[in-house]
Amino acid sequence: MKKTVLNIILLASLLFVINQIVHAFFLPFTWGDEDLHAKMVHYKANKDDYTAIFIGGSLEYRHVNPEITDSICQQFGVDFRAFNAGGDGVAYLHQIRVLEEVLKEPSPNLKYAFISLSSTTRFKYLNLHTKRFASWQRPQDMVRAIQLTWDLRLPIKEKLKFSWYYFITMIENGYNIGFLANAIQALTHPETTYSTLSLGSKENGFLPYDEEEKWYLKKVRPIKKCMS
Amino acid sequence: MYLGEANYLTEMVYHKGITHFIIAVGAVLTLFLAEGIMKDTPMEEVILKKNKLFRWTTYSFLVLCICWFGVYGSREFFYFQF
Numbered sequence: 001m002k003k004t005v006l007n008i009i010l011l012a013s014l015l016f017v018i019n020q021i022v023h024a025f026f027l028p029f030t031w032g033d034e035d036l037h038a039k040m041v042h043y044k045a046n047k048d049d050y051t052a053i054f055i056g057g058s059l060e061y062r063h064v065n066p067e068i069t070d071s072i073c074q075q076f077g078v079d080f081r082a083f084n085a086g087g088d089g090v091a092y093l094h095q096i097r098v099l100e101e102v103l104k105e106p107s108p109n110l111k112y113a114f115i116s117l118s119s120t121t122r123f124k125y126l127n128l129h130t131k132r133f134a135s136w137q138r139p140q141d142m143v144r145a146i147q148l149t150w151d152l153r154l155p156i157k158e159k160l161k162f163s164w165y166y167f168i169t170m171i172e173n174g175y176n177i178g179f180l181a182n183a184i185q186a187l188t189h190p191e192t193t194y195s196t197l198s199l200g201s202k203e204n205g206f207l208p209y210d211e212e213e214k215w216y217l218k219k220v221r222p223i224k225k226c227m228s
Numbered sequence: 229m230y231l232g233e234a235n236y237l238t239e240m241v242y243h244k245g246i247t248h249f250i251i252a253v254g255a256v257l258t259l260f261l262a263e264g265i266m267k268d269t270p271m272e273e274v275i276l277k278k279n280k281l282f283r284w285t286t287y288s289f290l291v292l293c294i295c296w297f298g299v300y301g302s303r304e305f306f307y308f309q310f
Contacts, residue, residue: 011284011287011288011291014284014288015288015291015292015295018288018292019295033305058307088307089305089307124306126303126306127305127306129300129301129303130303130304130305130306131305132305133305175295176295176296177295177296177298177300178295178296178298178299178300179296180295180296180297181247181248181251181296181297184247185244185245185246185247185248188247189245189246189247192245
């Protein structure tokens with residue numbers, strides 16, 4: 001019995017290591033999020049053009065127009081060229097992950113990074129088990145999520161529930177449970193999955209709802225060279 | 229009009245992407261191949277006769293395939309906020 005349990009633990013550890021290698025070398029953390037993936041691909045390719053980055057949820061994505069912030073700052077002699085890296089449903093912990101990835105290979109021109117404080121670690125139950133919610137979560141993100149959840153003023157039942165949700169999401173993503181076929185499809189045929197719509201018409205990451213509506217009425221989504 | 233015009237085969241192959249189709253076909257071929265090699269001998273008998281390295285590689289491969297390519301009813305991200 002002891003040997004069987006040890007073997008199971010050994011096998012689970014081995015598979016976890018294999019999956020971490022897959023994550024490190026083959027899966028970008030944004031693969032499950034169509035909008036954010038296009039933005040990060042664009043940002044990485046053009047990062048020297050920007051001195052600032054806005055990271056946030058839909059509030060920032062849909063309302064922070066880099067054209068306006070750039071022009072106001074430039075009036076005061078500040079070299080401010082911003083990229084809007086916000087995305088729908090991107091909560092605080094997800095934003096921290098985006099910032100960490102940006103700072104892994106920072107552009108020497110990057111001087112300002114803004115993070116939204118408008119969301120917590122709570123999320124809609126319907127988003128559990130979705131590739132977009134799970135694909136960015138590492139073990140350290142789970143620890144951070146649980147710590148923050150326990151700092152919130154919530155009933156203990158809620159804290160336990162969300163801690164459990166983050167734990168199973170980390171396992172899901174840690175072992176790529178049910179995700180890998182989708183990931184291979186997305187990364188080998190990006191034109192079937194991703195769209196550069198989220199970059200907006202000025203390619204600065206700002207896409208107001210009225211601009212997006214026009215694309216929906218046309219019933220097409222743009223794909224630029226960087227994604228295909 | 230002929231049957232091919234309805235594009236049933238194309239739709240069947242591409243509706244979830246070519247990757248899913250290749251994985252499905254590959255899995256079926258692996259099943260036939262394994263059946264052909266093992267014949268009526270139970271799988272565990274064949275594997276237990278092999279050395280440790282082969283056994284662990286097989287276990288890892290099987291569990292990874294179940295994890296990676298299994299269908300667990302994942303859904304699309306839900307976003308609705310004002």
